Amino acid sequence: MQIQGARALRPLQRWSVEQGAGRRGGFLGRAIWPFAALAAALAVLPWLGVSAYVLGVLTLAFYLGVFAMAWDLLFGYLGEVNFGPTFLVGLGAYGAALLNNYTGLALWGCLAGGAAAAVVGGLLLALPALRLRGPYFGLVTLAAVLFLQRVIVIAARYTGGEIGLAVPSVLSLSARVNYYYALGFMLLSGAVLLALVNSPLGLILQAIGQDAMDAAVLGFNVTKYKLAAFCLSALFSGLAGGLTIFYLGTVSVGTVVDIAVTLQIIIAAILGGRRTIIGAVLGALFLIVMGEYLRPLGDLNEFVVAALALGVLLWAPDGLLGFVVGSRRVEG
Amino acid sequence: MRQLLAQIVVDGTVLSALYGLGAAGFALIFGVSGVLNLAHGAVLLVAAMTAWAMASELGLGPYLSQLAGVGGGVIAAYLTYYVVIRPLQRSRKIPDEEREIFVLTATLLWAIMISELLAHFFTATSITVPPLVQGVSQVLGVRTPTNELAVGAVAWLVIGALWLFVHGTRTGKAVWAASINPRGLALLGFDLERIYRWVWGIYGIMGGVAGVLLASFLGANPARAGDLTASAFSIVVLGGLGSIFGSLLASYLIGFIETLTAYLVAPSLRDLPGLIILVLVLYLRPRGLFGRR
Numbered sequence: 001m002q003i004q005g006a007r008a009l010r011p012l013q014r015w016s017v018e019q020g021a022g023r024r025g026g027f028l029g030r031a032i033w034p035f036a037a038l039a040a041a042l043a044v045l046p047w048l049g050v051s052a053y054v055l056g057v058l059t060l061a062f063y064l065g066v067f068a069m070a071w072d073l074l075f076g077y078l079g080e081v082n083f084g085p086t087f088l089v090g091l092g093a094y095g096a097a098l099l100n101n102y103t104g105l106a107l108w109g110c111l112a113g114g115a116a117a118a119v120v121g122g123l124l125l126a127l128p129a130l131r132l133r134g135p136y137f138g139l140v141t142l143a144a145v146l147f148l149q150r151v152i153v154i155a156a157r158y159t160g161g162e163i164g165l166a167v168p169s170v171l172s173l174s175a176r177v178n179y180y181y182a183l184g185f186m187l188l189s190g191a192v193l194l195a196l197v198n199s200p201l202g203l204i205l206q207a208i209g210q211d212a213m214d215a216a217v218l219g220f221n222v223t224k225y226k227l228a229a230f231c232l233s234a235l236f237s238g239l240a241g242g243l244t245i246f247y248l249g250t251v252s253v254g255t256v257v258d259i260a261v262t263l264q265i266i267i268a269a270i271l272g273g274r275r276t277i278i279g280a281v282l283g284a285l286f287l288i289v290m291g292e293y294l295r296p297l298g299d300l301n302e303f304v305v306a307a308l309a310l311g312v313l314l315w316a317p318d319g320l321l322g323f324v325v326g327s328r329r330v331e332g
Numbered sequence: 333m334r335q336l337l338a339q340i341v342v343d344g345t346v347l348s349a350l351y352g353l354g355a356a357g358f359a360l361i362f363g364v365s366g367v368l369n370l371a372h373g374a375v376l377l378v379a380a381m382t383a384w385a386m387a388s389e390l391g392l393g394p395y396l397s398q399l400a401g402v403g404g405g406v407i408a409a410y411l412t413y414y415v416v417i418r419p420l421q422r423s424r425k426i427p428d429e430e431r432e433i434f435v436l437t438a439t440l441l442w443a444i445m446i447s448e449l450l451a452h453f454f455t456a457t458s459i460t461v462p463p464l465v466q467g468v469s470q471v472l473g474v475r476t477p478t479n480e481l482a483v484g485a486v487a488w489l490v491i492g493a494l495w496l497f498v499h500g501t502r503t504g505k506a507v508w509a510a511s512i513n514p515r516g517l518a519l520l521g522f523d524l525e526r527i528y529r530w531v532w533g534i535y536g537i538m539g540g541v542a543g544v545l546l547a548s549f550l551g552a553n554p555a556r557a558g559d560l561t562a563s564a565f566s567i568v569v570l571g572g573l574g575s576i577f578g579s580l581l582a583s584y585l586i587g588f589i590e591t592l593t594a595y596l597v598a599p600s601l602r603d604l605p606g607l608i609i610l611v612l613v614l615y616l617r618p619r620g621l622f623g624r625r
Contacts (some may be wrong), residue, residue: 006423051393081433114567129609132618134432140614142562150604162486210429257559263440270437299456303448310416313434317425 008260035278044184050147052175059175059247062182066189066240067261068268068280070233073268076275077197078208080129084141085237085265086126092118094159097167097251102158107169111242118238119231122299126230130223149257164252171246178247185243186281189236193277196232205229206275221294222331253286267309273319282320338472340588340595348587349487350546352526355545355567356491357538359579362568363511364531368432369438370410374446375536376543379405380527380552381450383544384459387585390470398544401461405540406533408446416442436518443557461548482605484543490541491580494534508530511574566610572623582621585603585609 056183071085096114096155099105105113121144127138152159159165172178206221208215216222245251254263264287272283287305294301316322358372369375380519383401386392392400416438420426425432432458460531463479464486471481497504510527546552546560567586572574586606613620 075433079429079433081436128615132614135568135573136614136618137437138436139565140611143566143611146562146603147611148605150601150607153600175334263444266437267441299452300448303445303452306441306444306448310438310445313438313441314416316417316421317434 011195039183039187044178046067046176048266051166054180054240055175055179055220057288058285059179059182059243061285062161062186063240063244063247064264064268064279065186065274065281065284066236068272068284069190069193069277070236071219071265072206072269072274072277072280073193073197073229073233075203075269076277077205077209078226081134081138082125082141083138083262083266084125084144086257086259087141087144088118088121088234088237089241089244089261089265090145090152090253091121092136092234093245093251093256094152095238097165097245098158100167100169100246107171107246110169110248111239114237114242115238118234118241122230122234123227126227129226130229145257145259145262149253150259151233152253157299158253164254164301166248166249166250167245169246170245182244185240189225189240192276193232193236197277201225201228216224265304271312271319273321276319276321279319279321301311335474336595338474340591342471342474342476342480343595344591346484346487346549347591348540348584349484349561350549351355351493351587352546352583353487353490353538353569354542355548355564355571355579355583356494356576357535357542358564359571359574359576360494360511360538361535363574364507364514365417365528366432367432367435368415368565369412369417370436370561370565371381371416371423371443371446371557372539372564373557373562374443374523375405375408375412375474376546376560377450377552377554378408378446378542379540380461380547381454381459381554383461384547384552385454388459394464398461398464398471398548401547402537402540405543406536408439409532409536409539410482412439412442426472444562447554447557454554456554458551458553459547460551461544463548480549485551486541487545490538494576496539497534503527503530524537562604566606569608569620570613572620575620575622578620592604 007283036219041105042058067089070088071082074082075079089166092114094114099110100107103110112299123139125144129137132140153161156162156232197205204215204225207218208220208225212222241256244256248255268283268287269280271279271286272281272282273279290305290308291301294304297304312319324326354372356374358369361367361369376589377400381401382395382404386397386400387394391399401558417435420431420434420438463477465478466481467478468475469481471494472475498508499505506517506522507527507530510522510524510531512522517527543552563586567582568579570586571580571582586609589609590602593605
């Protein structure tokens, strides 16, 4: 029991050691410069004569990056096997689309409404997470996605069913402006999430993820922190989902709810390196760019991407970011 | 009305037997090695596609091609074990508390790889494996393809063979013991590695038979690997992870509810009530109906 208690304490000990040594967030310090350089490079990209098509591909990659970061908060830090990120994304996207279609709300109001729907969904997902562990919780989240998918198809009169629904408002018609909306939103979400996970909150979440009972024994209100993490993840997923459909101009099950989208999110986060937040963005960029690059392979494209991700999982479980900044696991 | 009811009883019984066979394999692997194999549907599909290819490309008869399909299932099971599961279980880079999550994600990726390969090299459209037996029989006053009855019978034969193996042979008893306490078995001098090899082989046979029969009864499609996994997963969780008896019972529950929904409400909604029951059971009794852990 003593050893177990020590395990949950470890992230907290590490934090206090880093505080004492005056290098708060040691990993963040190492990763921040390459990341800033990447952000700067992405920011000047539209002025380098890149085609609107490439900008469009990257725009979608940025939104996928936000989905994956929000997922990483639950998986990497809280240790929840969440197969339902698209339940949250889909609620945000369909919430915004329905408001846009059937009310006179302005675009930003629709986004806020969609995000609110996603947060409610996040609370719904958090309830089983308080009682169930590991695969059981995973199955409930999977069921949630399938359920949402069926409901959308059944309510086809309002949601457009399998075909999807056109969204009257758009963010912008210019590929460049859309690109900056997506990039700006991704950087903002990344900054907020990074700040959160490198604060004491992130360490408490990790402690809960490693052993919820030990964390409770240490006096942390596990329920409160779990609910908070799910709401945060849902907020970013829902907002990104809404922005995606106002970029695409349509909403459909295939783009925001389908299990295939869930898989993309999970692969992106793990490929980039779990429990890093930044890694999720790298993974999303890698996944989308690789997908475009491998397009000539036709239907084998997905096979190669899945095989690459499996290879990373087997031989480099820390992901792409593990290569960039080296191993950051504290031993002992 | 009586006709419809009889139809539901016959179809439900056969479908449930098939679900039971597939889910029992899934439950066996979890019970013995603690692995939740999300590539389960893909293993079933490999068997179905092999049988289909043998029959339609090489012109083998129904018995030979279905046997070849079962062989394909066994190969797929062993590949899953040696390529994905074993390296993950032995990797030192993965912390123990995250191993389960890695197995879930890796087998999911493995399932995508298998179904993409099947779609590329065989076909991306739906296929049917030629039936074992031709002809039509009368059951409860309903005209039923004789093959449907054969499918149900074979499924139960294989489940019965598993029971005999587990309770009647020394290796089988060791497998059963491993599912209760693997460490204790290792302390008694049993080679766990050998037991795992047995279990994955048995799993391959059960999954192979289930895949081939399912494809001759309902057809198969490479894109549906995920659905097959999801139904086996939910049946096993509903019955209680680790309990083969619970899985069999749950497969009848789900099989009949699905058939009822398909006939009385709409075929497209057949999996909806099962999902609702699953979520309710997990809320109220997280270890399932007969779960041990």
